[in-house]
Amino acid sequence: MSEAPYVEEYSVQAGDFTSIGEASTKFRATLKMLGIPSEIVRRAAVVAYEAEMNALIHAGGGTLSMTVASDHLEIRAADSGPGIPDITLAMQEGYSTASDEIRELGFGAGMGLPNIERNSDSMKIDTEIGAGTVLTATIRFSAAENQKSGEGRQAAEQ
């Protein structure tokens, strides 16, 4: 690629949970503006939204960034929270350590990481107890790679 990748980054802060999703909304607007296909935009928005939610819920905030290259985009959520003691457990649908406040908002159902994985072509979690977590999710643009875009959705169309 001759052009430099496009990078956008936001700091997400804990406190008022009503602000959750603002950074992801801005990513979504950027991707639409860049003319990225709507299915990719939707997947990226879901990944960013769940990652933003996780950083706020579990780590009190962090940094959410998006890099858009010619053939893929990457969403990265970095925090200085407590870390994830057991990633396998955290990846299980239904497992969550979220507070009642978060559950009352309709989240904390233990679907966040599985949702991120489902909507990404690859997902990586680097975590250290007491130091923080960095989640990196990649979505590729090529048609062949986009088959993962929710097998369920494709089945629904049949």
Added chain:
Amino acid sequence: MKLRDLVQHIRADVLYGEELLDSIDIEYAYGADLMSDVLAFARPGSLLLTGLTNIQIIRTAQMLDIPAVVFVRGKKPQEAAVKLASQIKMPVLLCQMSMFETCGILFAKGVLPCHIPDRGV
């Protein structure tokens, strides 16, 4: 189904978006009070029915290109939620009926469900 016809079927009040009802077609719908489930399973472009009232409902809907939200059980969305919905031109509908009854009426009228993939459980 035009959103205007859907509003009549479920006898909904239009809190925002009256002028948008004729321009939106609804084919699929998803009902849930768990927004993570909505993010996982709602088909893009489908109608969302929920009993939660906070601003995150509208944000979640926005992420999935959901064109309108129905608040069931007589629940009224919070002011911030309605404000955001109006900013992004997403009709806000209020229905007095339960989730089950509202979904039942729409299903009977031909609105389709979102497919839930086999989760191997």
